[in-house]
Amino acid sequence: MARRALSISTGLGAAAIVIVVALTLGTIVPLLWIAEAPGRIVGADWAVLRFTVVQAFLSAVLSVLFAVPLARALARRQFWGRQALLLLLGAPFIVPVIVAVLGILAVWGRSGWLSDGLGALGLPALDIYGMTGVLLAHVFFNLPLVTRMLLTGWAAIRAEQFRLAAQLGFGPRDMLRHVEAPMLREVLPGAGLVVFLICLTSFAVALTLGGGPRATTLELAIYQSLRFDFDLSRAAMLALVQMGVALAAAILLLGLGRPAEFADALGRVAERYDTGGLWQDRLVIGAALLFLGLPMLAVVARGAPALLTLSASIWEAALRSVTIALAATAICFALSLAIAWVLSTGRAVLAEGMVLIGLTASSLVIGTGLFILLRPIVDPFALALPLTAVVNAVMGVPFALRVLLPAVATVRRGQGQLAASLGLSRGVWLRHVLLPGIRRPAGFALGLVAAFSMGDLGIIALFGTSATATLPLEMAQLMGAYRMEAAAGAGALLLILSFMLFAVFDAGGRYDHAR
Structure with missing residues (x-):
């Protein structure tokens, strides 16, 4: 039975690899089909590439x-607050890009803190x-x-x-x-x-x-x-x-x-x-x-003062973002765990290739390919939210895989032979051996993917409408309309929700690990 469970798990891992590759590199096919003279760049496109x-x-x-x-x-110094600074170094991985951009503008922009200081000295704004x-x-x-x-x-x-x-x-x-x-x-x-x-x-x-x-x-x-x-x-x-x-x-x-x-x-x-x-x-x-x-x-x-005056549309967008983040995290974990199981046998080159595929992938490139594929069949804009969740899940696989793969390999080496000798079924092995053994890195990985999905402004910017806008898209629209106070409030809410999602998943992994 253990051998059968192993073969089923390997089959699921192979299927997960096919799904990830199909949604990343597979999008090249519709692009090649529709592009005129693919690879040729003319006119202003050279400036864009440059x-x-x-x-x-x-x-x-x-x-x-x-x-x-x-x-x-x-590396050379040990000082009070060093751990807090190391934690701060991890913040950009959790903070949504659009929120960080808003913060950068608040400090470095034309109406930012530094420009105000320069203005007080009679100097031009940045x-x-x-x-x-x-x-x-x-x-x-x-x-x-x-x-x-x-x-x-x-x-x-x-x-x-x-x-x-x-x-x-x-x-x-x-x-x-x-x-x-x-x-x-x-x-x-x-x-x-x-x-x-x-x-x-x-x-x-x-x-x-x-x-x-x-x-x-x-x-x-x-x-x-x-x-x-x-x-x-x-x-x-x-x-x-x-x-x-x-x-x-x-x-x-x-x-x-x-x-x-x-x-x-x-x-x-x-x-x-x-x-x-x-x-x-x-x-x-x-x-x-x-x-x-x-x-x-x-x-x-x-943003904190504006939290009390947020409009209903922002709260609705926040709910959509949380729903998408949770769905993307669940899909990403299933794909990453199945792939990690296959790669834990020592396929280092394949593992590195999976990670690099994710790094080369772009949500907009994937979205373009999906748009071309779906348009003759269904209205892609009607599928904005599920497409966003799926693409975010696939984009998160390389990062989750980096964290999960060493833990899965350790559990497999340590308890794999014992589980096989006991004839454990796939469900028992997964519930009582594998998941407890990888709980801490899994919590960290899931937290990262949830925070990343919460703040993503890629695929939703392509397919989103006013009825399906997420919180990052609402923020971008508010910033584009120069409604900076409302954007700051939405940014503070997005920051809070992103940190909360990361903290919940990460704490869940550490809680059981410490028992």
């Missing part, structure tokens, strides 16, 4: 450059729309990601290397050159390419901060071609170009090897003997704290 690649490249470079001193300072705003927002989101990758790399350096360096009389510069630089050379290229892929498919940032035709990304151009011009051929061509660039970067990333991942060692500080540069480390950590913390503080400060 801006997309340049902003993604610059975002990756800036994120890496700023993350190195921050990660090094955190203008961050265009390339400047896009880069600023992307660094805000990706600086924590690269920092956590680098912290994992620093945690992997053996303590013996630090002791040997101390015996040789290494100072901070020698330590950086001979001990830390080899790790950085290994981790930084992969981390930079991950950021490049993320920024390549960024939509909400370009939509709100792009600032016009000169700052239009491929994602935004696809959205405009479908939503406003209804030019399916151009949308399909741009989607193919974007997927081609993303796949090329993903293949390069696969050739570089796997980038550093998150680890429990993030909270550990190895004993160091190069204690110089204290004030430089404090300055770097303080600057990062202000850069990451002020936008969130601005959202709370501006």
